[in-house]
Amino acid sequence: MKMKSIFGLAILFLLPVFMHAQETEKKFTVTWGGFIRNDVVFNTRELLSARGENLFSLVPTPIVEDDAGNDINANPNFNMSALATRLNAKITGPNAFGAKTSGVIEADFLGFNTTTKSAFRLRHAMIKFDWDKNVLMTGQYWHPLFVTDCYPGTVSFNTGVPFNPLARVPQLRYVRKLKETFSVEAGFMAQGMYTSVAPTASAQRSAMPEMNIQLKFKNDKIAAGAGVNYLVLKPSLTNAGVDTAGNPTTYVSDATVSGLSFVGYLNMKLKPVTFKLYGIYGQNTGNVINMGGYAVVYDTTYTQAQIEQGYIEYVPTTTMSTWLDLSTNGKKVQFGLFAGYTQNMGAAEEIDNATFSGRWGNVNSIMRVSPRVVFLSEKTKIGFEIEYQTIDYAKGDPLGTTTEAITGIDDHGVVTGFETANNIKALLSFTYLF
Numbered sequence: 001m002k003m004k005s006i007f008g009l010a011i012l013f014l015l016p017v018f019m020h021a022q023e024t025e026k027k028f029t030v031t032w033g034g035f036i037r038n039d040v041v042f043n044t045r046e047l048l049s050a051r052g053e054n055l056f057s058l059v060p061t062p063i064v065e066d067d068a069g070n071d072i073n074a075n076p077n078f079n080m081s082a083l084a085t086r087l088n089a090k091i092t093g094p095n096a097f098g099a100k101t102s103g104v105i106e107a108d109f110l111g112f113n114t115t116t117k118s119a120f121r122l123r124h125a126m127i128k129f130d131w132d133k134n135v136l137m138t139g140q141y142w143h144p145l146f147v148t149d150c151y152p153g154t155v156s157f158n159t160g161v162p163f164n165p166l167a168r169v170p171q172l173r174y175v176r177k178l179k180e181t182f183s184v185e186a187g188f189m190a191q192g193m194y195t196s197v198a199p200t201a202s203a204q205r206s207a208m209p210e211m212n213i214q215l216k217f218k219n220d221k222i223a224a225g226a227g228v229n230y231l232v233l234k235p236s237l238t239n240a241g242v243d244t245a246g247n248p249t250t251y252v253s254d255a256t257v258s259g260l261s262f263v264g265y266l267n268m269k270l271k272p273v274t275f276k277l278y279g280i281y282g283q284n285t286g287n288v289i290n291m292g293g294y295a296v297v298y299d300t301t302y303t304q305a306q307i308e309q310g311y312i313e314y315v316p317t318t319t320m321s322t323w324l325d326l327s328t329n330g331k332k333v334q335f336g337l338f339a340g341y342t343q344n345m346g347a348a349e350e351i352d353n354a355t356f357s358g359r360w361g362n363v364n365s366i367m368r369v370s371p372r373v374v375f376l377s378e379k380t381k382i383g384f385e386i387e388y389q390t391i392d393y394a395k396g397d398p399l400g401t402t403t404e405a406i407t408g409i410d411d412h413g414v415v416t417g418f419e420t421a422n423n424i425k426a427l428l429s430f431t432y433l434f
Contacts, residue, residue: 027094034087034106035433039157040080045423046073052114055081056158058289059366060423062393073421083110083117084157088124099129103139112193123168135175143167143194144187144212145288149223150267150276152325154338155372155383155429162359162366163323163340164278165263165288167194169210181219185227187212196287198294198357199235203287206234206256210287214263223267231259231284233294235357241310249308257294257314259284269329276325283316286358291319291342291366293358295351295413317361317413318345336372341365346414353409364392364415370425379433387425392418 041054050056054077061073088106095101104126111119126139142148145165152160159166173187189210191203203210214227234256241249261282268275285292297313323340343365353361360366370387394415396408404410408417 029092031090032088033090033434035085035431036082037084037086037429037431038080038082039084039430040428042076042078042426043423044074044076044425045421046075046077047423047425051083051110051117053079053081053083053117054425055079055083056110056161057156057425058158058162059360059363059391060389060421062391063419063421083108085109086123097129099131099136102128102130133177135177137173137175138171140168140170140192141173143169143171143189143288144173144185144214144227145229145261145263145280147225147263147265147278149216149218149225150265150278152276152323152338152340153274153327153336153372154325154370155374155385155427156370156387156425160323160325160338160340161289162291163321163342163368165280165285165290167288168192169194181217183216183218185212185214185216191287194287194289196231196233196284196293196357197359198233198286202233202235203231205237206232208232221269224265226264227262229259229261229263229282231261231287233257233259233284235294235314236312239310239312241308243308244304249310251309253310253312255312255314257284257316259292259294259316261285272328274325274327274329277322278324279320279322281318281320283318284358285319289359290321291344291358291360291363292317293356293361295347295353295357295361296355298350298352298411315347315349315351317347317351317356317358319343320345330376332376334374334376336374338368338370338372340368344413344415346410346412348412350411351413353407353411353413356413360391361413362394362409362415364394364418366391381429381431381433383427383429383431385425385427385429387427388422389425390420390422392420395419 046061047054048058064072086108091103093101104124106124107120107122109118110121111117124141126141129136169189170192171189175185177183210231212229214225216225236253239251239253263280265278284294294314294316297315321342325338327336328334368389370385372385374383394408396406396417400406410416
């Protein structure tokens with residue numbers, strides 16, 4: 001009897017705790033979603049891709065000839081992959097600091113490189129505080145240069161890369177809603193799984209976050225905006241020099257390289273079609289899988305003291321990229337067309353081309369055209385896309401009389417002599433959304 005009394009008192013004591021826990025749990029709502037996807041792909045040429053299976057394809061490989069003059073990379077290939085399958089959880093919870101709170105966690109099975117394919121990989125992990133006119137986002141999410149209101153509707157998983165910026169990065173992002181349709185947005189980012197093609201931690205050790213600011217307009221039919229992005233890298237902690245006796249020296253380096261980029265976009269959803277247009281004029285944009293990088297400034301006027309200290313300067317290369325996407329708005333069948341172009345515009349100063357660090361510094365331009373058709377039925381999509389892509393790789397004359405003639409690249413990193421490689425990609429994709 002005594003034990004029953006003690007047990008009863010314990011239940012009475014703990015019941016409010018259990019009830020409070022249940023009430024707390026009810027304040028959170030988790031909605032699961034995602035999709036199962038399988039891609040069937042055929043290419044007429046070897047490609048550079050993110051995982052080696054040509055799922056996230058980037059560009060055709062250059063022309064490499066054997067001793068008989070045959071192009072080794074002109075090799076057709078076929079593959080199938082379900083690695084793009086994705087899972088996400090959208091979360092809403094109790095108010096905090098006077099704001100509505102929400103979050104999202106998303107992952108896929110792409111892994112981080114060719115050796116970790118099929119591994120579960122974090123895509124997004126974001127918290128959102130919404131005070132109506134003020135919004136704060138923190139965590140890992142799309143880089144602001146990837147505009148969620150205006151991105152290509154391609155069947156291909158590459159989503160318009162390398163013409164459209166793409167990266168998911170740790171960040172703090174603040175949005176101020178000036179009017180119902182007009183807002184200003186500021187972002188401060190670090191580099192996570194998407195990094196500049198530079199020495200490890202070059203962005204981190206610059207001690208400056210990447211910064212982005214955009215002005216945005218959005219209503220039911222139009223989304224438009226423009227912005228600027230600023231990135232600073234510190235390629236090295238030390239400089240290697242040589243003293244007057246010819247002995248090597250090591251000194252602390254203060255050299256950094258910055259990149260300034262400008263972006264604009266327009267998304268118009270009309271009754272028959274949706275029209276999207278995007279453009280970026282940028283420097284050092286390799287961290288968002290676009291063409292660009294930096295190199296050492298070529299200068300022969302350094303003083304003896306600078307030579308001894310291994311003095312060095314860097315300069316970014318500039319690229320221009322644009323794309324457009326057209327799509328019909330049918331409920332059962334949608335036809336679309338994507339077209340993209342990017343151009344290497346070189347550096348503002350003379351550079352040592354051998355020191356270039358970035359993406360596609362030996363390329364003049366890249367072009368892609370890809371028509372598509374997508375069949376829709378409830379939560380299932382079947383998409384078919386033909387992608388034609390060309391890339392102009394630097395090619396010089398070994399018997400040339402100047403460095404530019406020999407390499408096909410001038411003193412500013414502009415490709416003046418090149419040969420074109422191309423690929424035709426056929427993609428059939430099955431997606432089951434839930």
